[in-house]
Amino acid sequence: MASPRSGAGPSPSGLRSLPSVRLLLEQAPHLRQAHGHAAVAGALRGALQAARAAIRAGAPPSGPEALIQRAAAALDQAARPVLRRAINATGIVLHTNLGRAPLGPAARAAVTEAMEGYCTLEFDVASGRRGERTQGVEPLLRRLTGAEAAVCVNNNAAAMLLALTALAAGGEVVVSRGELVEIGGGFRIPDIIGQGGARLVEVGTTNRTRLADYRAAIGPATRVLLKVHQSNFRIIGFTEAPDTAALAGLAHEHGLPLLVDLGSGVLHGLPLAAGAGEPTVGQCLAAGADLVAFSGDKLLGGPQAGIVAGDAALLAPLRRHPLMRALRLDKLSLAALEGTLRASLAPAPDLPVLRMLGEDAASVQARAARLAALLPGAELVASEAQAGGGALPALPLPSSAVALPGGEALAARLRQGTPAVVGRVQGGRLLLDLRTVDEAEVPLLAERVRAAMAP
Ligand SMILES: *Cc1c(COP(=O)(O)O)cnc(C)c1O
Numbered sequence: 001m002a003s004p005r006s007g008a009g010p011s012p013s014g015l016r017s018l019p020s021v022r023l024l025l026e027q028a029p030h031l032r033q034a035h036g037h038a039a040v041a042g043a044l045r046g047a048l049q050a051a052r053a054a055i056r057a058g059a060p061p062s063g064p065e066a067l068i069q070r071a072a073a074a075l076d077q078a079a080r081p082v083l084r085r086a087i088n089a090t091g092i093v094l095h096t097n098l099g100r101a102p103l104g105p106a107a108r109a110a111v112t113e114a115m116e117g118y119c120t121l122e123f124d125v126a127s128g129r130r131g132e133r134t135q136g137v138e139p140l141l142r143r144l145t146g147a148e149a150a151v152c153v154n155n156n157a158a159a160m161l162l163a164l165t166a167l168a169a170g171g172e173v174v175v176s177r178g179e180l181v182e183i184g185g186g187f188r189i190p191d192i193i194g195q196g197g198a199r200l201v202e203v204g205t206t207n208r209t210r211l212a213d214y215r216a217a218i219g220p221a222t223r224v225l226l227k228v229h230q231s232n233f234r235i236i237g238f239t240e241a242p243d244t245a246a247l248a249g250l251a252h253e254h255g256l257p258l259l260v261d262l263g264s265g266v267l268h269g270l271p272l273a274a275g276a277g278e279p280t281v282g283q284c285l286a287a288g289a290d291l292v293a294f295s296g297d298k299l300l301g302g303p304q305a306g307i308v309a310g311d312a313a314l315l316a317p318l319r320r321h322p323l324m325r326a327l328r329l330d331k332l333s334l335a336a337l338e339g340t341l342r343a344s345l346a347p348a349p350d351l352p353v354l355r356m357l358g359e360d361a362a363s364v365q366a367r368a369a370r371l372a373a374l375l376p377g378a379e380l381v382a383s384e385a386q387a388g389g390g391a392l393p394a395l396p397l398p399s400s401a402v403a404l405p406g407g408e409a410l411a412a413r414l415r416q417g418t419p420a421v422v423g424r425v426q427g428g429r430l431l432l433d434l435r436t437v438d439e440a441e442v443p444l445l446a447e448r449v450r451a452a453m454a455p
Pocket of ligand 1: 157158228230231261263294295296305306389
């Protein structure tokens with residue numbers, strides 16, 4: 001290799017030997033046909049620019065073939081969808097950056113059906129007239145939660161914004177200081193309340209709030225008592241908070257509604273260990289909550305959605321509110337939600353999230369061993385998976401991973417391929433956690449790893 005000519009300026013002969021864009025364009029008719037003249041010219045200019053920089057750094061000049069190849073690679077890269085399939089080998093079941101809950105077969109089929117052509121989104125087939133957008137999901141939500149009615153919007157943040165705006169604008173919302181949570185992605189309960197035009201009245205302390213604290217805060221301007229699931233953190237030790245039933249009793253004594261932001265919408269059928277201590281939507285309503293808000297893509301295992309379930313009369317102002325039109329769900333999400341809820345009616349719902357949370361450690365280990373056997377230099381190691389998505393932070397999820405030499409460099413190659421493979425780098429090795437990898441993905445994952453490890 002030639003020595004870098006630092007300070008000596010560019011090598012004129014090397015730079016001069018590079019072909020022109022016009023010459024390269026003439027030699028690449030196949031690329032022009034596939035990508036169009038302008039895109040190919042741009043890619044060739046990019047390749048030439050890189051070649052010039054390389055020459056200045058001391059590399060020999062590239063020939064036309066190499067330059068065209070580099071441009072072709074850049075064009076292929078640019079043509080690949082940015083939003084593409086990923087294999088989640090992080091061990092985080094509800095990985096917000098990877099789309100949270102993967103959909104089950106019923107939801108996927110429903111989405112495909114709804115996007116084939118037109119669909120009965122707001123059409124009542126019995127009368128032939130306009131129907132309700134949520135006609136498919138509402139009866140299912142009633143059956144699954146015992147609620148009188150339900151309203152569906154884009155996500156739980158939207159559900160909370162809508163509920164607090166419709167019920168408490170101009171008034172006060174009473175909430176415990178121990179529940180002023182930030183969920184991530186900038187969702188903060190105090191901001192949502194403020195955005196809805198209500199005033200926040202904080203009661204109690206971070207670790208202890210008593211029923212008497214709520215009682216003392218209730219005044220003529222109070223519109224709603226709010227209880228928020230702590231979701232992504234736990235305060236342990238000297239803590240106290242009234243339960244839903246006690247809070248509902250107090251609210252009803254004063255003719256006020258109790259709104260519960262449950263975060264993750266557990267319907268039923270959570271695997272026993274995973275479900276320990278997590279109240280379901282139905283239990284929350286049965287304990288006296290008037291409205292319960294929850295996400296569609298956390299433990300419910302469906303698409304991004306926010307649902308407010310509960311008292312029909314209290315939901316009426318939500319339905320009528322102008323925000324409803326801005327926050328309503330689209331047809332594909334509604335189809336996925338209906339499919340997910342239908343699957344949830346089964347005694348053992350076929351939902352990936354529930355399967356991943358409930359699988360026993362030995363079965364995960366067996367899958368990790370199968371992957372390790374396909375990969376030279378791989379080692380089977382113990383791992384710790386997580387529910388993620390701000391759900392069940394204290395839940396231990398023993399798991400197994402395949403450890404590979406190659407660290408960040410290998411991780412980067414795997415991330416950038418198709419499908420993207422996402423693991424975690426630890427101590428210079430890449431760990432692929434198998435709790436979040438489906439059995440059917442193992443051969444493809446092995447193929448991608450082998451290709452990425454090839455010299
Ligand atoms: C996750 C969460 C939210 C936000 O839900 P999205 O569906 O992500 O908008 C709100 N409140 C609580 C308590 C949560 O856990």
